[in-house]
Amino acid sequence: MITEPRQGHRPAEPLARRIALPAAAVGAAAVAITGLLGMLLPHLAPFTGEMPGVLGFVGERATLVEACIGIAALVLVALHRSLPSGIGRPLAGVLGAAAAITMPGSSIAGAGYLLALLVLVAVPILLVVLSFRRPAAGVPLLALLVAGLAAGELTGAFAVSRFLGVFVDGMGDAWLALLATAAHTLAGLALLALAVPGPSSRAADAVRRARVPVTIAAAACAAPYIVARASWLTPWPLFGPSREMLDSTPATLVTGLLLGTAMLVGALLTLGLILPWGERFPAWVPGVGGRPVPVPLAVVPALLVAVLFTVGGIGLMGLGGAAQEVGAPAFQQLTMAAMLPFWLWGPLLAIATWGYAMHRREPA
Template identity: 45%
Template structure:
């Protein structure tokens, strides 16, 4: 990943950490007016939660500014391992003090982004491969028409956009937490010194298995939502509910498609199109994928999924049986950490010379 990209990432981390710092101080100084939902550590007390949030934000701000203050983004006056350790701890604190309840908003947002992204990719395909592009366009337009007409999904987009007014402060603060934590992680995995440890060699050696398992985490939810097209709907579906409000089925299918898309994008960390754009895309086909285009969003999602997964695991849903069921349907507790490791392995591989990529020796791959 290039130095300018890492500078942008560190600036985002610094801005996010500064926003969390200011917000934490305001919440401390104005008790009784805070309506934001609690985080993973909320059970320890509101004061403890804010103190931890402020500590993590200040540590993240210190590390990001320290890295930005030097030309090679590593402060030579401070050992790298110390900066990495402080950055990792700060990222962890920011993740566990992130306001809860944002994963649903993230899911709706990503579902709409998938639709827009699909349309953009279809346009690029039509310009280069008209027959293939038109076939894909017919499939997507047909699916959207069925959702809008057959399932009554027309009003869903305005309803979802209107709901953001209520969750904007919560989502904005969560984004600041994620930006600061992910920014530090991206900076660390892009640092050449992070590729020299034995653990890094093991991650790189097993990158395919790690990435495949991470991508497979999308299957339970996607399968459950796909069952809503059958007479035997799983995970909350039911004929009476669909009859009362057909748009519920459309929303569930959209979220399932978004989850499945996330799994496919995860596989891109090990597949050829994750390093070079498919030749079917006009203007992009055959060109190298900028590493940051994959590393940055994957790191953001990794932080969000890890925090959400831990929260689901700690809070539970009703009895033990229901809690296990939900954890299997939403395996963010596994997907998040594995996605972080897969992203790290992808960054290490993209940093290698071509000759090292062809080598079968993991040690040669890491140290090259």
């Protein structure tokens, strides 16, 4: 027996939107609390570092602006279901962008060192697993890694230990900024999810058509930094200390190479949005080899990184402006923008991720 749909029955909201509303509430509350705590305990505010981000440019009112954004977002979440889409979506987009763009700019530095640490731990493990599962590919790569470590003898081990020490000391002051970043990112992404047009919109169609070239362009943003860090292995190091200083301070060399490797990993993960292994785990991966990659597993981290890169890029450009004020040549700003083009990588990665999500949900 076929039953007619009840008149006035509204179709169920997509899962992303059902999740976005409570996530926006949690994120907005966290942003508001962070701002209020910063007003009460200004010495703990994570906007006082060398790279303050957008809020750092409003001075002492930074935490007030942050609290107002969080409270306004909470009000919007409370009224969202009763607002017409023509009003609710634009407001969600504006507040989402405001929440994302006002995160502490120093977070991108902490994230870079955190990814470098993960690379330091994960790459040897992956090479060992690959050597057992695919010896023809894994054994030569593992041998190359061992040979590189052996060539450095105790110097290499000392440099790695120094990097770990620098990481622990540096992150001691960065955890507050990272926690504030998590709050701003959650609120920003959730609110932007409420503002994104449906999959049948013209914008969505344009993203579907352009997702491959956009993804390639996003991954290419890592090339300048990777080339510069690779040059530290040559007599002509770029974008860093002199050859003599690198030879005398191996920890600096290892740190730079690890950050360059982290950037390379970021580029490869970006390309995963259009490559087969981004849709299905490689067969050699234990436990999940050959299975489809869960869409949220790829989309959520990619969007987090997109927001972080965009805000980090704005923070870097702000540093460039500050440098120019004290008499630094203007070309240094251009060099910074070209060597670390997070300002471009972030928006391109967001578009590429949106295209990936729509591609994965298309009927076979």
